[in-house]
Amino acid sequence: MEFILTGATLIDGNGGAPLTNAAVHVQGDRIAWVGSAADLPPEAQAAKQYDVSGKWLMPGLIDAHIHICYNGSESVFALLEKHRDELVLEAVDICKRTLSHGVTAIRDVGGEQFIEMSLRNAINRGFIEGPRMKLSGRVISMTGGHAHFIAREADGPDEMRKAAREQIKAGADLVKLMATGGTATPGQDIHASQLTVEEISAVTEVAHMMGRKVAAHCHGTGGIRNCMLGGVDTIEHGTYLDEETADMMVENGATLVLTLGAGNPDLESYPLSPVQQADAERRKPMIEQGIKQIRGTIALARSKGIFLGIGTDAGGNPLAPHNFSMARELELLVNNDLTALEAITIGTRNNAAVLDMEDDIGTVEAGKYADLLLLDADPLVDIRNLREIAAVYKGGEKV
Numbered sequence: 350m351e352f353i354l355t356g357a358t359l360i361d362g363n364g365g366a367p368l369t370n371a372a373v374h375v376q377g378d379r380i381a382w383v384g385s386a387a388d389l390p391p392e393a394q395a396a397k398q399y400d401v402s403g404k405w406l407m408p409g410l411i412d413a414h415i416h417i418c419y420n421g422s423e424s425v426f427a428l429l430e431k432h433r434d435e436l437v438l439e440a441v442d443i444c445k446r447t448l449s450h451g452v453t454a455i456r457d458v459g460g461e462q463f464i465e466m467s468l469r470n471a472i473n474r475g476f477i478e479g480p481r482m483k484l485s486g487r488v489i490s491m492t493g494g495h496a497h498f499i500a501r502e503a504d505g506p507d508e509m510r511k512a513a514r515e516q517i518k519a520g521a522d523l524v525k526l527m528a529t530g531g532t533a534t535p536g537q538d539i540h541a542s543q544l545t546v547e548e549i550s551a552v553t554e555v556a557h558m559m560g561r562k563v564a565a566h567c568h569g570t571g572g573i574r575n576c577m578l579g580g581v582d583t584i585e586h587g588t589y590l591d592e593e594t595a596d597m598m599v600e601n602g603a604t605l606v607l608t609l610g611a612g613n614p615d616l617e618s619y620p621l622s623p624v625q626q627a628d629a630e631r632r633k634p635m636i637e638q639g640i641k642q643i644r645g646t647i648a649l650a651r652s653k654g655i656f657l658g659i660g661t662d663a664g665g666n667p668l669a670p671h672n673f674s675m676a677r678e679l680e681l682l683v684n685n686d687l688t689a690l691e692a693i694t695i696g697t698r699n700n701a702a703v704l705d706m707e708d709d710i711g712t713v714e715a716g717k718y719a720d721l722l723l724l725d726a727d728p729l730v731d732i733r734n735l736r737e738i739a740a741v742y743k744g745g746e747k748v
């Protein structure tokens with residue numbers, strides 16, 4: 350496959366000013382050349398050209414925190430009652446939908462019965478359509494810990510090591526821990542730490558030995574502190590980050606993966622089912638508190654220079670459907686005082702680094718996969734224009 354897209358305004362993902370009248374030369378599944386259309390090299394000019402003037406071209410979005418095996422509209426307990434095949438078939442549809450919304454790569458941080466591994470393999474072999482995937486397998490929690498109903502429960506360093514190695518054996522690209530309580534588990538205190546430094550260190554040691562990063566779900570400050578002492582690479586959510594733990598993150602070179610939509614569910618744009626209404630009612634005080642808290646957390650993280658990633662947590666609870674959730678996530682970043690360009694950079698280039706794929710995806714540059722999003726309207730003028738999708742390309746193939 351070889352073609353050239355010309356005339357669009359290019360937002361390349363690196364955070365610089367957009368380039369008008371750009372050209373992107375795609376050869377095979379990679380970008381061969383990118384620059385001003387006027388400078389197109391003579392040897393490229395034989396390739397088929399598509400005039401996309403009046404449109405905006407950017408890297409495919411990357412969702413750094415998603416749960417692809419859960420639909421995000423029913424309770425997890427109801428989903429666990431279903432036959433595995435039913436979950437598989439729905440997940441196939443979710444993969445397709447995620448890609449069609451411009452998300453060309455994801456990091457799944459909590460799967461189900463290793464269905465996500467089969468999805469990844471099927472996508473890589475071309476059997477089904479979906480984003481590129483990095484996967485954690487099952488989350489690891491303490492006995493009775495956050496999301497214990499879907500977790501590999503483990504207690505003590507030895508069991509934690511074994512639990513981590515089981516995920517890697519099953520094909521995990523990273524390991525996911527539950528270091529504090531969570532709102533999706535009824536009756537939990539999100540400030541309570543759920544793993545000891547010893548338990549966390551045991552996991553990071555064996556995961557790092559095998560070249561895998563460790564991600565940890567954290568709301569409370571104590572959990573973030575334990576994770577930094579235990580060598581965790583990415584803090585997921587990070588709601589109650591404070592000055593001390595922010596400094597520890599900087600010291601460790603750790604990443605904060607924000608999940609704003611999960612803490613600020615969209616309760617207006619679609620009719621809520623009774624299950625969703627009940628969930629919204631139960632979590633209302635935590636949601637209100639979290640929305641207040643997260644603005645300061647984002648400002649603190651930025652002032653300290655913590656590396657930021659972003660994810661939707663789509664599928665993570667009954668109020669997190671897979672429905673333009675990444676576009677909404679970037680809208681929420683803008684609502685929290687970032688520019689649209691900063692939000693897009695986090696959702697593309699930064700997230701590529703969170704997935705350990707920065708050499709292959711995340712920006713529109715020569716040598717990278719041709720994972721591209723073509724928009725009908727300017728996302729820098731209004732970030733909601735990320736929903737105005739003209740075309741999505743993954744590895745040079747139009748979706």
Ligand SMILES: [Zn+2]
Binds near residue numbers: 414415458459665
């Ligand atoms: Zn999650």
